[in-house]
Amino acid sequence: MDKHEYIINTVDLTKKFGSFVANDKLTFSVKKGEIFGFLGANGAGKTTAMKIMCGLSKPTSGHVNVAGYDIYTETEKIKKNIGYMSQKFSLYEDLTVYENIRFYGGIYGMSRKNIRQKAENLLTKMEIKKYRNNLIASLPLGWKQKLAFLIAIIHEPQIVFLDEPTGGVDPITRRQFWDLIYEASHNGITVFVTTHYMDEAEYCDRISIMVDGKIVALDSPENLINKYNSKNMDDVFVKLARNPSVKL
Amino acid sequence: MKRFIGFVRKEFYHIFRDPRTMVILFGIPIVQILLFGFVITNEIKDAKIAILDQSHDEITKEITNKLISSGYFILEQKLKSNNYIEDSFKKGNIKEVIVFESNFEQKLEREKKASIQILADASDPNTASMLTNYTSALIYQYLRELNGEFINNVQITPEVRMLYNPYLLGVYMFIPGIMAMILMLISALMTSISLVREKELGTMEVLLVSPLRPLQIVLGKVTPYFFLSFVNALSIVLLGKFVFGMPVTGSFVLLMIESMLFILLALSLGILISTVSDSQQSAMMISMFALLLPTILLSGFIYPIENMPAILQWIAYLMPPRWFIIIIKDIMLKGVGLLYVWKETLVIIFMIFLFIILSVKKFQVRLE
The missing domain is CATH 3.40.1710.10 (abc type-2 transporter like domain)
Structure with missing residues (x-):
């Protein structure tokens, strides 16, 4: 495949904390515009790897290239081209909807006009125009989460990293949330998402499964289900997590 | 620069929308000064x-x-x-x-x-x-x-004059002390809490992933508190002058510049505290215990340092408010210029750099 189709490339990405190896020689590539699921149990090393790709920490060794820039030397450029949403939704509760939009647009250096326009679109899309001057604290959880996502991509990044974005919300809201993710992906934004929920994993174009700091499987959900003779992703995950050596 | 202004504006929203913060920032200093002024007095009357x-x-x-x-x-x-x-x-x-x-x-x-x-x-x-x-x-x-x-004997009559505070007024002692205490506490406490809050909320990560540099983030968080603390310093001096008759014999400008330096010192201490604490509560505890008590006890605010045991005297050298109190007392009461307080000023500047360097070190370790 043409190299330019990949937007994230890692080769032997390794991160050690003292003698503990959090990421052990991760090698994978993420295609432009795809939804890439990053699965693993707690402590498997998902968040560590994600932090490295976002420029929050440096790997111990290995090559990492994000959006065409090198993680060691071009973090500043990477930061301009990515969006990030943490598990805590990261909106300011004591700011209004519009103030949050303006703030996050502002720190990405968007012009005032651009922010106003984007905010308009966003509020229309979410049908919350009349709540633009309400404090975030007064909104229901599901709205906050969708808003957090739309704000994370307000500066039209090439890649958006989502760290367990659907924790604690009901299945219907989760479904709606995934509609937003599909739309972003359709608009050409690459989505890199970590999750615990196996049904969500099936919404991804490709997924990688991490166990104890290593990637033990990487393919589309259908292929993985076939490969491991499983009924669904849940099954695949349990098989791999219990016995990582069942590698094909 | 535009990013920075946006950031500072957001920080002001946080401050003005939180009643607790407002009380700590503006209520407490005024109450403190009035309390100390009217209640605690070591003069004898009636x-x-x-x-x-x-x-x-x-x-x-x-x-x-x-x-x-x-x-x-x-x-x-x-x-x-x-x-x-x-x-x-x-x-x-x-x-x-x-x-x-x-x-x-x-x-x-x-x-x-x-x-x-x-x-x-x-x-x-x-x-x-x-x-x-x-x-x-x-x-x-x-x-x-x-x-x-x-009897018309030869007599020696000592004539005692109390310099700089002829009537031995307590205010002359406590206004500088209170000023040091309030600036220290408010600046350090509030910045450490507001920085740690971003950590707790998870917004710090988002900020760090954004193109903002860590330095910009910290400066953006600290700038509003710098201004508000300065307003506090100003109102303490004015309250002291117009309510309690504490004079400013020296240069007012110098006094304000020294206050700004001290605020910077307190802010850098607040930043340092935020790098070692993970919750708002622990930030608050550290600020209270590590700053409040030593400020009151070891800065010479209430108890003279000269009378302390040698070890405590040494520790008192490390207390930032101690130096500030010397400086502002000298400026307000003796009316001296920078020529007489440059040593203390240097100590404060040195401490600012020390705390900032320590914070940066700590911060980098966290990122690793």
Whole structure:
């Protein structure tokens, strides 16, 4: 495949904390515009790897290239081209909807006009125009989460990293949330998402499964289900997590 | 720059929308200063005393009058005998009892010697020693006047002048102290809490992933507190001047510049605290215990450093407010210029750099 189709490339990405190896020689590539699921149990090393790709920490060794820039030397450029949403939704509760939009647009250096326009679109899309001057604290959880996502991509990044974005919300809201993710992906934004929920994993174009700091499987959900003779992703995950050596 | 302004604006929203923050920022300093000004005072005014006069002659009357007309004392009770002394103290409102021995005037004339007993309620030792000092001073003064009239001996009369604070007003001591305490506490406490809050909320990660540099983030968080603390410093000086009559004899500009330096110092300490604490609560605890108590006890604010054990004196050298208090006292009371306080100023600047370097080190370790 043409190299330019990949937007994230890692080769032997390794991160050690003292003698503990959090990421052990991760090698994978993420295609432009795809939804890439990053699965693993707690402590498997998902968040560590994600932090490295976002420029929050440096790997111990290995090559990492994000959006065409090198993680060691071009973090500043990477930061301009990515969006990030943490598990805590990261909106300011004591700011209004519009103030949050303006703030996050502002720190990405968007012009005032651009922010106003984007905010308009966003509020229309979410049908919350009349709540633009309400404090975030007064909104229901599901709205906050969708808003957090739309704000994370307000500066039209090439890649958006989502760290367990659907924790604690009901299945219907989760479904709606995934509609937003599909739309972003359709608009050409690459989505890199970590999750615990196996049904969500099936919404991804490709997924990688991490166990104890290593990637033990990487393919589309259908292929993985076939490969491991499983009924669904849940099954695949349990098989791999219990016995990582069942590698094909 | 535009990003930075947006960031600072957001920070002001946080501050102005949180009633608790507003109270801590503006309510507490004003309340503190008024409290310290009006409640805590180490001057003596209208202390209630009792007198047991076993002589009832001209001189004891004159001494009594002198004491009472001084304005320091109020004669609450005239006692009839020794037996009542204990009782009047136990009732609690009498702070001092003065006993004239019998035949006071005669003894004074014949033997050139007569005694007055001063009994003070030393359950509050400071007040007690102050009361007895005032009383004996007044009695000596009376005696000098008496001698002057009768005997024309050679006399040495020490003339005492209290420089820089002629009336020994407590405000002169506590305004600089309070100012140091409030700036230290508010600046360090509020910045550390607001930085740690971003960590707790998870927004810090988002900020760090954004193109904002860590330095911009920290500066953006700290800038509003710098301005608000400065407003505080200004209002303390003004309150001191117009409510309590604390003068600013030196340069006002220098005073404000030194205050800004001290605010910077407190802010950098707040940043350092935020790098070592993970919750708002722990940030608050560290700020309170690590800053409040040492500021009060070891900065020379209330207790003179010279009287402390050597070890504590050494520790007191490390207390940032100590240096600030020296500086502002010198500027406000002695009216000196930078020429006299440059050493202390350098210490403060050095401490600012030290805390910032430490914070950066800590911050980098966290990122690793």
